[in-house]
Amino acid sequence: MKNNRFVSALVRFMDGEVSFEPKAKEEEIRRESTHKEKTVAERYYKWYEKSGYQTFKSAYIVAAVLIASIIIGALLLTVSYLPPYGEYANPVNNEVTERYIEKGMEETGAVNIVAGVILDYRAFDTFGESCVLFVASCSVMMLMKKGKKGKTEEMLENYNPKRDPVLKSLAKVLVPFNLMLGIYVVLNGHLSPGGGFSGGAIMGASLILFSSAFGYRKVRPILTEKVIKIVTFVSLTFYAVAKGYSFFTGANHLHSIINPGTPGRIISAGLILPLNIAVGFVVTMTMYSFYALFTKEEI
Amino acid sequence: MIAFEIILLVFLIICAIATCFAENLFSTVMIFESYSAIMCVIWLLLRSPDLAITEAAVGAGVTGVLFYITLKNVKQLKEEDEPDEE
Numbered sequence: 415m416k417n418n419r420f421v422s423a424l425v426r427f428m429d430g431e432v433s434f435e436p437k438a439k440e441e442e443i444r445r446e447s448t449h450k451e452k453t454v455a456e457r458y459y460k461w462y463e464k465s466g467y468q469t470f471k472s473a474y475i476v477a478a479v480l481i482a483s484i485i486i487g488a489l490l491l492t493v494s495y496l497p498p499y500g501e502y503a504n505p506v507n508n509e510v511t512e513r514y515i516e517k518g519m520e521e522t523g524a525v526n527i528v529a530g531v532i533l534d535y536r537a538f539d540t541f542g543e544s545c546v547l548f549v550a551s552c553s554v555m556m557l558m559k560k561g562k563k564g565k566t567e568e569m570l571e572n573y574n575p576k577r578d579p580v581l582k583s584l585a586k587v588l589v590p591f592n593l594m595l596g597i598y599v600v601l602n603g604h605l606s607p608g609g610g611f612s613g614g615a616i617m618g619a620s621l622i623l624f625s626s627a628f629g630y631r632k633v634r635p636i637l638t639e640k641v642i643k644i645v646t647f648v649s650l651t652f653y654a655v656a657k658g659y660s661f662f663t664g665a666n667h668l669h670s671i672i673n674p675g676t677p678g679r680i681i682s683a684g685l686i687l688p689l690n691i692a693v694g695f696v697v698t699m700t701m702y703s704f705y706a707l708f709t710k711e712e713i
Numbered sequence: 714m715i716a717f718e719i720i721l722l723v724f725l726i727i728c729a730i731a732t733c734f735a736e737n738l739f740s741t742v743m744i745f746e747s748y749s750a751i752m753c754v755i756w757l758l759l760r761s762p763d764l765a766i767t768e769a770a771v772g773a774g775v776t777g778v779l780f781y782i783t784l785k786n787v788k789q790l791k792e793e794d795e796p797d798e799e
Contacts, residue, residue: 526763528761528763599766607762607763607765607766608762608763608766609763611767612763612766612767612770615767615770615771615774615775616766616770618770618775619770619774619775619778622775622778626778701775704775704779705775705778705779705782708779708782708783708786709782
């Protein structure tokens with residue numbers, strides 16, 4: 415009982431709501447304390463009411479300043495140990511970067527060196543990132559999705575957007591071009607800046623725009639929960655299998671049937687294009703499922 | 714070009730500080746998104762267009778939408794007026 419009160423007082427303090435009614439509370443305490451002994455919590459509560467609050471507040475400020483200055487000092491100290499900017503002997507300028515820049519195009523077949531690095535040399539990192547997205551969307555689904563299976567149509571009708579002509583006419587113009595841009599960025603990931611993640615984010619954003627402008631009813635026939643699950647799963651599995659094959663053959667010096675092709679062509683760079691598409695699908699589905707689950711607690 | 718970069722960086726710092734001190738949460742999210750937009754241009758000037766595209770799509774687009782939905786769910790946004798019956 416007392417403990418609860420203390421907690422609620424703390425919560426009120428955290429909310430910035432500091433107004434107490436000490437008189438009423440004290441009377442209450444006196445009334446209660448007449449017929450039983452004072453417990454530790456009770457005495458603590460009384461002290462808190464009298465002078466503890468001010469003590470706590472000042473101690474809080476002092477501790478905040480102290481901790482913040484310690485952290486700032488530690489960070490600045492770390493910065494002072496960093497090597498000077500632009501020196502040749504810095505750890506940035508090692509043989510790895512050199513190799514990427516000099517032989518990247520030859521080995522991976524990608525004109526865009528970044529795509530070559532993240533989807534060929536460091537492909538397992540990208541696989542981990544895609545898995546993180548998948549796990550994130552799974553946890554959002556677990557947290558936000560309502561337990562009831564199958565909402566009625568009337569309930570879902572509440573989540574339909576209110577009539578907004580500006581949003582609708584803008585979305586009509588923007589969504590096709592946005593989707594096209596996203597697909598372009600994904601498909602040209604190995605030739606020009608961009609790639610699976612950026613293109614997927616653009617596609618997801620345009621899907622969000624479409625869904626917020628025209629309502630769930632238009633999106634639902636295409637993008638159901640099942641579709642999202644299957645597409646994400648198939649993309650991730652494809653990524654794992656394709657890259658596993660490539661790593662297996664490459665690491666064991668076996669002959670690989672995948673050749674980089676001519677750099678600069680749209681169908682080149684070996685596995686980078688399909689991997690980009692897989693990552694793009696995962697990101698698009700994750701973005702859209704976040705939006706759908708946040709708004710209507712269902713996909 | 715250096716002057717342009719300096720202006721952008723100053724705007725970036727102003728946005729970062731204003732995010733903390735904005736009056737209500739709606740404008741906080743707005744300023745946060747403009748921070749992302751400025752950061753996108755800075756990525757371009759630093760010659761990393763890959764990051765610029767991602768920053769524009771994720772930072773200035775999707776994150777803001779998710780923030781707005783969250784604010785609406787925790788009732789921090791004003792409810793929009795009922796549409797007129799036509």
